[in-house]
Amino acid sequence: MAKIPKKVLTLAFIRRDDQILLGRKKRGFGEGKWNGFGGKVDLDETISDAAVREVREECGLLVTNLKKLGVIDFEFVGDPVILNVHVFSTVDFTGNVTESEEMSPQWYKVHEVPFEKMWKDDPHWFPYMLDNKKFNAYFLFEGHEKIISHWIKEVESLDE
Numbered sequence: 001m002a003k004i005p006k007k008v009l010t011l012a013f014i015r016r017d018d019q020i021l022l023g024r025k026k027r028g029f030g031e032g033k034w035n036g037f038g039g040k041v042d043l044d045e046t047i048s049d050a051a052v053r054e055v056r057e058e059c060g061l062l063v064t065n066l067k068k069l070g071v072i073d074f075e076f077v078g079d080p081v082i083l084n085v086h087v088f089s090t091v092d093f094t095g096n097v098t099e100s101e102e103m104s105p106q107w108y109k110v111h112e113v114p115f116e117k118m119w120k121d122d123p124h125w126f127p128y129m130l131d132n133k134k135f136n137a138y139f140l141f142e143g144h145e146k147i148i149s150h151w152i153k154e155v156e157s158l159d160e
């Protein structure tokens with residue numbers, strides 16, 4: 001049976017009191033959308049090391065104690081590659097929030113997250129992430145704005 005190619009990506013969120021740090025993507029995949037910070041995993045690094053690196057590159061913060069809260073598979077009609085996104089969260093960071101070439105960061109109150117300017121899947125799984133619940137999810141997109149099917153379930157644990 002043919003193996004489905006998966007591209008492993010990180011997506012990290014930083015929390016501070018009743019706020020969450022989001023970034024507006026300035027270029028590339030998801031340009032214009034608000035999201036957490038993340039990207040591809042390099043050959044020589046673990047997924048959580050990649051999450052730390054991507055946060056530092058994209059918003060200038062050094063994060064520690066990242067907790068993996070979710071693993072989401074995204075499939076796009078007509079594209080054989082599945083995006084396998086590992087979602088992390090932390091409240092521990094040092095440094096100053098800094099705009100990068102890729103992201104324009106901004107703190108939002110957790111009840112004022114701008115879902116209308118984000119990926120369509122986000123309102124489905126953000127409640128789990130904001131409640132620190134672990135979850136697995138799958139979304140099938142047609143284009144970048146329409147979800148055709150999805151599932152999401154809370155889980156006891158996730159592989160590190």
Ligand SMILES: COc1nc(N)nc2c1ncn2[C@H]1C[C@H](O)[C@@H](COP(=O)(O)OP(=O)(O)OP(=O)(O)O)O1
Nearest residue numbers: 009010011028029037038039040074085119121122
């Ligand atoms: C399709 O739905 C998605 N929703 C959300 N909330 N986030 C998503 C979705 N699909 C991908 N993502 C995340 C995963 C990553 O954090 C970024 C995409 O990473 P990118 O392609 O920008 O990876 P980089 O390593 O930064 O790429 P470059 O090396 O080219 O800068 O979006």
